[in-house]
Amino acid sequence: MIYFFPTKGNATTKFVALTEYQSQLDQLKKEAEEKKVSYQLKPFNPNFITEYKGYVLGLSTEELNRLYGYRKKGKWINSTLDFKKVTDVSDSLLKVITPLFKFPEWINKPKKYKSYKSKYPKKSFEQKKDLNLVTSKELQEEIEVPDFIAERIIKYRDRLEGFVNDIQLKDIKGLYDNQYQKILSLYTVKTPTKITKININKASVKQLMEVPYFDFETALEIKDFIDENNGVSNFEELGKIEGFSLEKIDRIALYLTLN
Template sequence: MNTIKSHFEMHLRFRNGIFLLVLVLLSSILIFVFYPYSKETPHNLVELTEFQNQIDSLKRIAAIEKEEVKLKLFNPNFISDHKGYQLGLSVEELDRLIAFRNEGKWINSVSDFKKVTKVSDSLLEVISPLFKFPEWVKNKSVIKKDLKKKYMVKSYDQKEDLNEITLELLRKELNVPDFVAEKIIKYRNEIGGFISDIQLKDISVLYENQRKKILSRCTVKTPREVKKVNINKASVKELLEVPYFDFEIALEIKDLVENSGSISNFDELGKINGFSLEKIDRIALYLTLK
């Protein structure tokens, strides 16, 4: 009798157990592969769709706001750095405009803008339709005609006091534009009253012919009392009492005096970097050299 058993011979219960284990493993693999996608995929698609819709909505809002910025009219005299970037102006073109405005001058036409900034014709053609000038500029032909009218210069006794002149008189009797008249009164209040007629030059919106017309009827009769500051001995605090000086200029003047020993002429202030002598005749009203 053959008593040798095969190495591969296995009890029936073991074979059934192994077969059941294989079925369990295959079922687990199939569940792991297919079941998650059947549950999670629809959920992810919904979230992605909602997220994309939000992005599209934000893009539409940004496009609308951008379009509104492009179409909004503006005065080219007041272009900020950000506005200049939006319009496509170069740094040099914007610097020319700012330097021009710092001189107290105004751009009153498209041709003025091109002359000052030197922008290209192609860019000017795009942005010039957005320029909005004040009404008095639009009617400049009428204004020029009025400015050419002769006016009688009154004597000192007949003139109104520039420190007491009213907004109404400036508007109605001297035909000064409302915003210019308001600037004159506001500036007079800010400095505590005029010291001299030449301080009307500080009103940047006041044209030379308008200034002469006002002075034909008005003059400073009650000048504000001012204790002049000795520029060679003044402290920084005392220099700050001069309306035309800020803290930085006061420090520069103090350094100039200390380095020079003393200032013998107000024109020497021109040595200070960035200091303009354009207003030196008004500045001198508040200063003394001795």
């Protein structure tokens, strides 16, 4: 309320000045109301309501405190239902402010993840080249295997007199898994070396030494173990032999049989 006190001076001049002053006050009030209205109508993320915004929206201190407490725990409001549960705001007020809620796009439109595709080509057995015929040059140019690794693969294949199975590539020292996978995406053993599997339960030390993975001492230890235990029912039992590693048992089994 504005009080006017009579003072000396021209009454007309003072009246005009007061009228102008009152007009300015009215204009300021009008502008303030317009700003308040425009502020209310602007969409917002309910996770970031300031005290002033809460006041404009009509939220109570208690409702705002519930929201702030929830956010301090690192939790997020992701829906109108979440806002209602957290703040316990009245349904009537919720109905008014809900149209103003603006959630991040990733909430409204969840990201669609692309299905994983192998970076190596998928080829059928017929489409692949023969691993027993691949050259060192091909491995270097097509697989980008270092020259010394490519040569190591060829020399090892020659020592085996040809691969029996793809898994024997695991024996190559220094061959990284991605190179191993890439080789097998383009090559496979199409002409496996013909071998006669050895019956481990009846084999002599000499016969066991024919397995590429056994030296004389290993063959002797296996023979002794077989004799002491009246044979084995699976190749994993060889792991009971002191110092025997089952790391290559899947390759060793390519040359053996149990009966």
